[in-house]
Amino acid sequence: MIIRSTCSFLLLLLFALPSTLWGQYTEADWKERDKWMKTEFLLDLMGVEQGNKVADIGCHEGYLSMHLSKKVAESGRVYAVDVRSDRLENLRENAHKRSLGNIVTILGDYDDPKLPERELDMVFIMDTYHEMDAHKKILQHVKSALKPGGKVMVLEKLKDWVRGKSRETQVASHSLSADYVREELKQAGFTIISEIEDHGKWERENDKQMWVIVAQKP
Incomplete structure (x- = not known):
């Protein structure tokens, strides 16, 4: 009896959780x-314009990929990359419902997005770099x-309680400062061409500030 009550409570708790905790990347949001x-x-x-070839690294179920697909149109191409095949399957279904045929899904490795060489105009890494x-x-x-x-383009959120902390501490909280990423992009040979220090609040939560960096390959 105690076991049943506990299971019922846990199920109720799960379904009472805010959708952002387990569905922030679903189509409904x-x-x-x-x-x-x-x-x-x-x-x-x-x-982004018609005919561009772009990549969405950490695409999840295709939120950004769908936007990019419409922007680059039939003459362009979107490479949607994720390390989970179930997310890519959902993305393909979402693209099919919208009759979007210019998206190529790629099952990447944790250290290699498996993108084509010297082919892309732009790469987007949205709320994924910290992973x-x-x-x-x-x-x-x-x-x-x-x-x-x-x-x-790298977009991330910086949570208030890890501001000024080590990179490891920030990453453990699924967060990251622009300071770390800016230096890492420079070390990789990119030139920073645009920055937005405060792009608003992630999911409208006051303790999660979004920032954006755009860097360019020479």
């Missing part, structure tokens, strides 16, 4: 995310995949 992440502004900042233990290797792969003059 996409329209709201357009607003708080200012997605159209970010795409305009990068200059990359092998960030130095990945940045080199990104650099190799970009054409000369190609750009990479």
Whole structure:
């Protein structure tokens, strides 16, 4: 009887959790995310246009990939990369529902997004860079995949309680400072061309500040 009551309580607790804890990347949240992440502004900042070849690293179920697909149109291509095949399957279903045929899904490795060499105009790494233990290797792969003059955008959130802490402490809280990423991009041979120190609040939560860095391959 005690076991049954405990199981029932845990199930109720699970379904009572905010959707952002276990569904922030699902299709149901996409329209709201357009607003708080200012997605159209970010795409305009990068200059995404018809015919571009772009990559979305850490694509999850395809939120950004769908936006990019529409922007680059039929003459362009979107490489959607994730390390989980179930997410890529969901992305393919989402793309099929929208009749988007210019998205190529890639099951990447944790240290290699497996992108084509010297083919891409832009790479987007949105709320994913902090998960990359092998960030130095990945940045080199990104650099190799970009054409000369190609750009990479990194968007992250910095949580108030880890501000000024070590990189390890920030990463453990699924957060990261722009200071660390800026230096890592420079060390990888990129030139910083644009920064937004405060892009708003991640999921409208006051203790999670978004920042954006755009860097360019020489």
